Amino acid sequence: xxxxxxxxxxxxxxSVSAFNRGVAxxxxxxxxxxxEGEVTELKRQRAWASVFFTLxxxxxxxxxxxxxxxxxxxxxxxxxxxxxxxxxYGRPELFAAKxxxxxxxxTVERFGVGDHLAALERLKKKLxxxxxxxxxxxxxxxxxxxxIGLVTGNDAAAKRDVLTTITTRFPPAHVVVAETYVQGPRAxxxxxxxxxxxxxxxxxxxxxxxxxxxxxxxxxxxxxxLVRAVASCPVPIVSAVGHEQDTPLCDLAAxxxxxxxxxxxxxVVPDLDELTTRLRALRNALERGTRRALxxxxxxxxxxxxxxxxxxxxxxxxxxxxxxxxxxxxRALSPRATLTRGYAIVRAGxxxxxSSTQVQPGTLVxxxxxxxxFGARVEETR
Amino acid sequence: MTEPxxxxxxxxxxxxxERLEHGRAPLDEALALWExxxxxxxxxxxxxxxxxxxxxxxxxxxxxSRPSE
Numbered sequence: 001x002x003x004x005x006x007x008x009x010x011x012x013x014x015s016v017s018a019f020n021r022g023v024a025x026x027x028x029x030x031x032x033x034x035x036e037g038e039v040t041e042l043k044r045q046r047a048w049a050s051v052f053f054t055l056x057x058x059x060x061x062x063x064x065x066x067x068x069x070x071x072x073x074x075x076x077x078x079x080x081x082x083x084x085x086x087x088x089y090g091r092p093e094l095f096a097a098k099x100x101x102x103x104x105x106x107t108v109e110r111f112g113v114g115d116h117l118a119a120l121e122r123l124k125k126k127l128x129x130x131x132x133x134x135x136x137x138x139x140x141x142x143x144x145x146x147x148i149g150l151v152t153g154n155d156a157a158a159k160r161d162v163l164t165t166i167t168t169r170f171p172p173a174h175v176v177v178a179e180t181y182v183q184g185p186r187a188x189x190x191x192x193x194x195x196x197x198x199x200x201x202x203x204x205x206x207x208x209x210x211x212x213x214x215x216x217x218x219x220x221x222x223x224x225x226l227v228r229a230v231a232s233c234p235v236p237i238v239s240a241v242g243h244e245q246d247t248p249l250c251d252l253a254a255x256x257x258x259x260x261x262x263x264x265x266x267x268v269v270p271d272l273d274e275l276t277t278r279l280r281a282l283r284n285a286l287e288r289g290t291r292r293a294l295x296x297x298x299x300x301x302x303x304x305x306x307x308x309x310x311x312x313x314x315x316x317x318x319x320x321x322x323x324x325x326x327x328x329x330x331r332a333l334s335p336r337a338t339l340t341r342g343y344a345i346v347r348a349g350x351x352x353x354x355s356s357t358q359v360q361p362g363t364l365v366x367x368x369x370x371x372x373x374f375g376a377r378v379e380e381t382r
Numbered sequence: 383m384t385e386p387x388x389x390x391x392x393x394x395x396x397x398x399x400e401r402l403e404h405g406r407a408p409l410d411e412a413l414a415l416w417e418x419x420x421x422x423x424x425x426x427x428x429x430x431x432x433x434x435x436x437x438x439x440x441x442x443x444x445x446x447s448r449p450s451e
Contacts, residue, residue, distance in 0.1 A: 287441055294433050297388070301426045304395050308419040311402030315412045318405040 017096065024094040027101075032091045035103060036111070037064065038185065039080050044070065053080075055088060055103065059224060066090065068105035078110055083185015085111035113215060120222050124249055127224070132231045133252040139236040141256060141268060142204050147174045148268055149198030149206040149235075151191055154179040158211035158240070158261040165265025170272045176201055181220075182210045188223035199234050205268050206233065208250065209240040209261040221248030230254055240264035339370035356381040386422075388429040395422040 003022040005012040014022065037055035044051040051073045055064040066088055080086065086108050093104040111119075127133060148166065152159040159177065166173050178194035181187040191208070198206055208230070210221070220226065221241045230237050231253040239254030240261045251257045258264035339345070345368040346353040353359060363378045386394065398419040401407055407415060 283444065287437070287444075290437055294430060294437065297392075297426075298430050301392060301395075301423065301430065304392070304399055305423045305427075307399045307403065308395065308416065308423060311399055311419075312412055312416045315402055315405050315407065315409070319409060 016099070020094060020096040020099050024096050027092045027094050030092050032089060032106065035064065035088050035090070036085070037088070038083050038085050040082060042080060042082070044073070055086075058085070065100065065102040066105050067093075067095075067102050068108065072106070073108070076108060078108060080108075080110070081185065085116075087111060087115070116215070116219060120249070123222065123224055123227075124252075127227060127249065127253070132227065137231065138255045141236050141238065143270065145173070145203075145205045145268060147176060147201070147203045149195075149201070149203035150175055150177045150209065151180060151194045151198070151206065152177065152209045152261075153182040156182065156209070156211060158209040161211065161261040162207055162209050162240070162265045165262050166269050169266065170269035172272075173269050176203055183213060183217040183220060185220075187220035188226040191220065192226055192229045195229050195233055195237075204235055206235055206237045207240065207258075207261075207264045207268060208237055208254065209264055211261055215246060218246070218248050221250045224249075226250055227253045238264045238267050336370065339368070342370075344369050386425065388426060391422045391425040391429075395419055395426065398422070 003014065003018045003025075005014050005018065007013075035055060038058050040054045040056050042051065042053040049070055050067045051070050052065065052067050055066050056062070068090075078086075088103060088105045089107045089109070090103045090105040092101065094101050131137065150159065150162055152162065159179075163175060163177070166175055176198060178198055180190040180194045182191070195206060195208075208221075210218070212218075218241060221239075227249045230239065230250045236255040238256045238258050239248075239251045240258035240263065241248050241251055247257075256267055258267055347366045347368070348359055348363055351358065353365060359365065359378045359381060361378050361380050365376050365378060367373050367376055398415045402412055402415055402419070
């Protein structure tokens with residue numbers, strides 16, 4: 001395309017129309033590409049030859065206007081919902097009359113399960129590399145939360161399950177419920193806002209619950225912004241969303257993952273009955289222990305007292321025995337005991353005869369034996 | 383002299399009993415030890431009675447504060 005310019009001295013000046021045509025020409029030489037984004041502001045009218053929508057980047061909100069021939073668009077029968085993720089195959093284009101830049105779509109493909117899976121896997125790897133799912137990040141749940149936040153759908157069975165479990169186990173529990181969309185394109189944003197609101201209300205634990213759903217239904221729970229919000233939430237979060245098969249990323253980022261909403265309810269509050277029973281048992285054990293200690297000391301003291309009462313008599317008996325023994329030894333040393341061994345005491349007059357010089361033949365002596373005695377006359381001396 | 387603790391009294395009582403049971407103490411001393419031992423026993427038993435009374439009182443108070451079931 002030849003673009004005419006007017007000459008003002010050494011300045012080349014283009015008309016708006018010429019400029020737009022020129023840029024449009026340049027743009028038309030760019031290749032046809034696939035662009036991924038979320039469909040918003042879809043406008044379709046019978047009178048228009050084209051449908052218009054804006055493709056939005058979910059991560060940073062960057063926008064790209066898209067137009068597509070109405071006949072082609074209708075033929076696809078996509079029935080796209082606001083916020084739905086798509087791949088658009090098209091070429092950049094400048095609508096010359098208005099200077100509007102946009103992507104001229106040749107076809108639109110709904111983001112399929114396979115695409116979602118691939119995107120999820122990429123996101124999971126990226127977040128894992130950042131340490132968002134790391135076990136060191138997990139916080140312990142408070143033992144007795146003062147206020148529990150619950151983020152759930154407005155009439156969800158999940159909500160009922162969590163509330164019933166909590167109030168059955170711990171009747172005085174205080175639960176603040178934040179009802180949000182839990183599926184569809186607005187869900188992630190609303191849940192992020194709900195988390196923030198609950199935190200500002202001062203809850204000390206949050207339950208994020210949804211009772212299952214299809215793969216697509218659970219997609220908001222893998223939304224990057226929501227997963228980051230869960231990980232960086234100032235209070236611990238229990239996530240009860242996933243199925244057995246597919247785990248939404250928010251389950252991985254939460255501090256504790258519960259298999260069901262009921263399980264989540266069990267995790268956030270203790271069982272009051274059980275607690276009371278245990279406390280009572282502990283108190284009883286305390287009393288029993290104290291009584292046992294007292295009993296032990298009493299028995300020991302009583303035993304000591306018994307020994308003490310016996311001890312003086314024992315000591316006395318032992319002394320008496322010692323005296324008896326001494327007396328025995330004394331008695332053993334008396335002359336009479338010697339006589340029993342065959343010795344005799346010889347007296348002349350009153351004097352004990354201890355030497356033959358004390359007597360001479362004819363002297364009368366008195367002989368004393370162990371038993372009795374006799375008189376005798378000395379025959380000879382030696 | 384400050385009152386001995388329960389453990390002190392019990393320990394001394396123990397020592398006295400052992401000394402008496404060995405029978406090495408002179409008779410006069412044995413009698414004195416016995417007297418001292420009885421005194422220590424009274425101290426120990428008194429402490430135990432006081433502890434017992436305290437336990438009963440606490441148990442009664444806990445019983446009273448327990449919510450009726």
